[in-house]
Amino acid sequence: MKVVIIGNGISGITAARWLRKLGNAEITVVSEESPYFFSRTALMYIYMGHMRFEDTKPYEDWFWKKNRINLLQDRVKNVDFSGRTLQLSNGKLEYDKLIIAVGSKSNKFGWPGQNLEGVSGLYHLQDLQNMEKFSKGLQKAVIVGGGLIGIEMAEMFHSRNIPVTMLVRESSYWDNVLPEEESIMVTEEIRKNHIDLKLESNLQEIIDGGNGKVAGVIVKESGEKIDCGYVGLTPGVSPNVAFLKNTDLNIEKGIVVNNYLETNMEDVYAIGDCAQLSDPLPGRKSIEAVWYTGRMMGETVAYNIMDKQVTYDPGIWFNSAKFINIEYQVYGYVPNQEDSEVKHLFWKNEDNNKSIRIVYDAKHKYVRGFNLMGIRYRHEVCEKWLAEKTSIEEVLVQLSLANFDPEFYDSYDQQLVDQYNKDNETSITIKSKRRLSKVLEFLGK
Numbered sequence: 001m002k003v004v005i006i007g008n009g010i011s012g013i014t015a016a017r018w019l020r021k022l023g024n025a026e027i028t029v030v031s032e033e034s035p036y037f038f039s040r041t042a043l044m045y046i047y048m049g050h051m052r053f054e055d056t057k058p059y060e061d062w063f064w065k066k067n068r069i070n071l072l073q074d075r076v077k078n079v080d081f082s083g084r085t086l087q088l089s090n091g092k093l094e095y096d097k098l099i100i101a102v103g104s105k106s107n108k109f110g111w112p113g114q115n116l117e118g119v120s121g122l123y124h125l126q127d128l129q130n131m132e133k134f135s136k137g138l139q140k141a142v143i144v145g146g147g148l149i150g151i152e153m154a155e156m157f158h159s160r161n162i163p164v165t166m167l168v169r170e171s172s173y174w175d176n177v178l179p180e181e182e183s184i185m186v187t188e189e190i191r192k193n194h195i196d197l198k199l200e201s202n203l204q205e206i207i208d209g210g211n212g213k214v215a216g217v218i219v220k221e222s223g224e225k226i227d228c229g230y231v232g233l234t235p236g237v238s239p240n241v242a243f244l245k246n247t248d249l250n251i252e253k254g255i256v257v258n259n260y261l262e263t264n265m266e267d268v269y270a271i272g273d274c275a276q277l278s279d280p281l282p283g284r285k286s287i288e289a290v291w292y293t294g295r296m297m298g299e300t301v302a303y304n305i306m307d308k309q310v311t312y313d314p315g316i317w318f319n320s321a322k323f324i325n326i327e328y329q330v331y332g333y334v335p336n337q338e339d340s341e342v343k344h345l346f347w348k349n350e351d352n353n354k355s356i357r358i359v360y361d362a363k364h365k366y367v368r369g370f371n372l373m374g375i376r377y378r379h380e381v382c383e384k385w386l387a388e389k390t391s392i393e394e395v396l397v398q399l400s401l402a403n404f405d406p407e408f409y410d411s412y413d414q415q416l417v418d419q420y421n422k423d424n425e426t427s428i429t430i431k432s433k434r435r436l437s438k439v440l441e442f443l444g445k
């Protein structure tokens, strides 16, 4: 059986690795951007000098040959689904089973000047090269969009002392996702780092310096003109599926798949950022453009291709990031506002750079989500509490199981529990001692 995978990102590569573990298929991965799989999430660290590109490759170059996974660096221009053939820039490729794992592309919303030199998103390696090229002698960068990638780009320029202005549509950083307190915390963190954050500000146009290169931007609301030599466009990403739009493949925003990750075309699957679930679980999005989703889908699709049918189970929602110096972790359901379904227990420190939020069911009192800023909890412990619908009070009693660092976190736990006791007139005390053996026992290891 010939399996062809388009895309060598986390989804395509996980699929290839699992296919190899599960059987003897002939596997070819065709991808345009780079000859080998690298960690996209580490792009910023290359620019900031913490890593070399080589260090972002999770596998040695010999790994692929040894595991009989053929890698081909080429562009897929078109797919003939009825003839089961890919049209590449350099030739053709036939398949019995096809996995489409083509990821995302940076959004551009038709702004005047968006295609000038010195304007770019941050998604592909080429974007990083572009940033690098324009950084020499750069006096000022403007970043449009305030999500996770926008703040990464700001930090990157900041690390080289290049002044940055961020134009953000919302009234506080990422407040469409983060609850108010956390959003304010990050807003302050950005400003503390001397990044000029302009809220409720949209891009009107990007100005051409007369030579095809960017010279500045105009802010819609204020009409202000900001001179700059680089514009980073980071208002989100969307599935990179334009090259398939003239086919019979069912595409809405992404490539529509069922819970087996099958598309409407026979023996064709889609996974990762480019896949849109037709029937996502309640409370989950149809497209979840994160690393872990790609990894889980890659494994699921391999099982399905090897006739060991499994439905895609996205598990407990998890995401993590770093907002300059503040680490962020989210597990499960954490709405940005209280709603009638849930209650929030929240604590933050006086310096406003650490916080713990536990969201629990208003009626049945079991935990629904954790939002952590500047503090890290044990992944498996949080997942288990959420999967088992553990009551908030039991979680608080055992809270120490989630912590890595007994020295520092004791007081945070206690303050959180005090807060709960005060709000609910209870007298819960933290019981478990924080020994690793207790954690392993709790996890059944």
Ligand SMILES: Cc1cc2nc3c(=O)[nH]c(=O)nc-3n(C[C@H](O)[C@H](O)[C@H](O)COP(=O)(O)OP(=O)(O)OC[C@H]3O[C@@H](n4cnc5c(N)ncnc54)[C@H](O)[C@@H]3O)c2cc1C
Residues within 6 Å of the ligand: 006, 007, 008, 009, 010, 011, 012, 030, 031, 032, 033, 034, 040, 041, 042, 043, 044, 074, 075, 076, 077, 101, 102, 103, 104, 122, 123, 124, 149, 152, 240, 243, 271, 272, 273, 274, 289, 290, 291, 292, 294, 319, 320, 321
């Ligand atoms: C800067 C940045 C930071 C991020 N940080 C985080 C994070 O902290 N946590 C997290 O969970 N997620 C993060 N993400 C998101 C995460 O990286 C993506 O969800 C994930 O990499 C998507 O993997 P994928 O395999 O689906 O697609 P991709 O990694 O995009 O791989 C798809 C590959 O297919 C290739 N391709 C596309 N079309 C064609 C074609 N026609 N022919 C040939 N090849 C093609 C592309 O060139 C690409 O190399 C980040 C993303 C970025 C850009």
